[in-house]
Amino acid sequence: MTVRVAVAGASGYAGGEVLRLLLGHPGVEIGALTAGGNAGARLGQLQPHLLPLGDRVLAETSAETLANHDVVFLALPHGRSAEVAAQLGPDTLVIDCGADHRLTEAGDWERWYGSPHAGHWPYGLPELPNGREKLKGTKRVAVPGCYPTVSSLALAPAVEHGLIADEVVVVAVSGTSGAGKSLKTNLLGSEVMGSLSAYGVGGTHRHTPEIIQNLSAIAGRRVSVSFTPVLAPLPRGILATCSASIVKPGNVREIYEHAYANEPFVHLLPEDQWPTTAAVLGSNAVQLQVTVDEDLQRLIVVAAIDNLTKGTAGAAVQSMNIALGLPETAGLSSVGVAP
Numbered sequence: 001m002t003v004r005v006a007v008a009g010a011s012g013y014a015g016g017e018v019l020r021l022l023l024g025h026p027g028v029e030i031g032a033l034t035a036g037g038n039a040g041a042r043l044g045q046l047q048p049h050l051l052p053l054g055d056r057v058l059a060e061t062s063a064e065t066l067a068n069h070d071v072v073f074l075a076l077p078h079g080r081s082a083e084v085a086a087q088l089g090p091d092t093l094v095i096d097c098g099a100d101h102r103l104t105e106a107g108d109w110e111r112w113y114g115s116p117h118a119g120h121w122p123y124g125l126p127e128l129p130n131g132r133e134k135l136k137g138t139k140r141v142a143v144p145g146c147y148p149t150v151s152s153l154a155l156a157p158a159v160e161h162g163l164i165a166d167e168v169v170v171v172a173v174s175g176t177s178g179a180g181k182s183l184k185t186n187l188l189g190s191e192v193m194g195s196l197s198a199y200g201v202g203g204t205h206r207h208t209p210e211i212i213q214n215l216s217a218i219a220g221r222r223v224s225v226s227f228t229p230v231l232a233p234l235p236r237g238i239l240a241t242c243s244a245s246i247v248k249p250g251n252v253r254e255i256y257e258h259a260y261a262n263e264p265f266v267h268l269l270p271e272d273q274w275p276t277t278a279a280v281l282g283s284n285a286v287q288l289q290v291t292v293d294e295d296l297q298r299l300i301v302v303a304a305i306d307n308l309t310k311g312t313a314g315a316a317v318q319s320m321n322i323a324l325g326l327p328e329t330a331g332l333s334s335v336g337v338a339p
């Protein structure tokens with residue numbers, strides 16, 4: 001079976017990464033590629049690394065252009081993806097890399113994004129408890145935010161086993177591609193190079209409610225999250241340090257080993273090895289290490305992902321595979337690029 005796929009937002013970082021992965025996928029044919037202001041440009045001018053598609057001309061993003069595909073990936077700004085999705089037929093598998101359909105509660109959406117809620121879709125994080133079941137056969141997928149992906153997977157086993165208190169702390173350092181291609185003053189080369197800077201401090205980052213939503217669903221009660229993102233002078237990668245007080249004794253390592261033993265992309269590292277962003281570059285892997293700070297009786301989990309791969313496009317392709325009943329790992333790998 002060959003699946004015909006369109007990518008809206010093909011000129012952006014997320015759309016470009018979806019295409020990079022799809023070019024290595026054995027079961028897809030790449031159809032329409034669309035953009036906003038760059039419609040009419042050759043893809044090669046904007047994504048020179050996608051050589052086989054270099055001569056494709058970007059089309060306008062419209063329901064007409066995206067019609068007649070089995071799968072449509074939306075890699076568009078928040079709000080725009082909900083607008084486009086609403087015009088796509090119910091038989092098309094629509095995979096939204098943006099935030100529009102991630103939050104279950106309309107009140108949360110309105111508070112954090114300041115616009116009407118477009119509704120909630122099955123969440124594209126198959127490694128969460130019952131995550132795969134929600135994706136099988138679905139025609140709509142909300143791809144998680146990059147920070148919620150790494151922190152939810154880092155803490156899920158501990159939350160599921162009731163090991164930790166209902167208040168967790170996440171400090172996550174991200175590369176700049178997480179902010180997208182459009183020009184932002186805090187992302188100009190000289191502002192970013194040679195410096196780390198915290199932002200969205202004090203519980204103000206919009207990924208906070210998404211992390212709370214994921215962990216609370218596992219716990220069956222509200223889990224509070226103190227989340228601090230930090231911008232680093234790297235193009236790609238997130239390293240998250242997640243911690244919480246231990247409230248129940250348990251063999252932490254065994255719990256994590258067991259939780260992820262059969263996962264193709266989540267890897268608990270050997271005890272003498274700590275995750276690095278370099279090791280997951282361009283891969284769909286999540287690398288984890290877990291330990292206990294014995295003095296404080298605190299669980300510490302360190303996790304690394306590539307924000308554009310497992311943090312966005314890899315999760316999108318993995319979700320497509322599950323939704324369509326294709327092999328889950330098709331087009332994806334846990335092997336990184338080094339140095």
Ligand SMILES: NC(=O)C1=CN([C@@H]2O[C@H](COP(=O)(O)OP(=O)(O)OC[C@H]3O[C@@H](n4cnc5c(N)ncnc54)[C@H](OP(=O)(O)O)[C@@H]3O)[C@@H](O)[C@H]2O)C=CC1
Binds near residue numbers: 145
């Ligand atoms: N970067 C990341 O790590 C992650 C990104 N995402 C999500 O993926 C989505 C895309 O992000 P990203 O690729 O980083 O952003 P970019 O800014 O790099 O790309 C945005 C894309 O959307 C297109 N676009 C912009 N405005 C419009 C419009 N009004 N109509 C149609 N197309 C438009 C752009 O086209 P043009 O070039 O013509 O302007 C471009 O192709 C966002 O929702 C983001 O939240 C999700 C998780 C992580």
Ligand SMILES: CC(=O)N[C@@H](CCC(=O)OP(=O)(O)O)C(=O)O
Binds near residue numbers: 097145146177
């Ligand atoms: C470094 C950086 O700026 N990262 C982005 C998050 C990227 C992401 O996952 O974004 P969406 O929720 O928009 O899909 C941010 O903090 O806004």
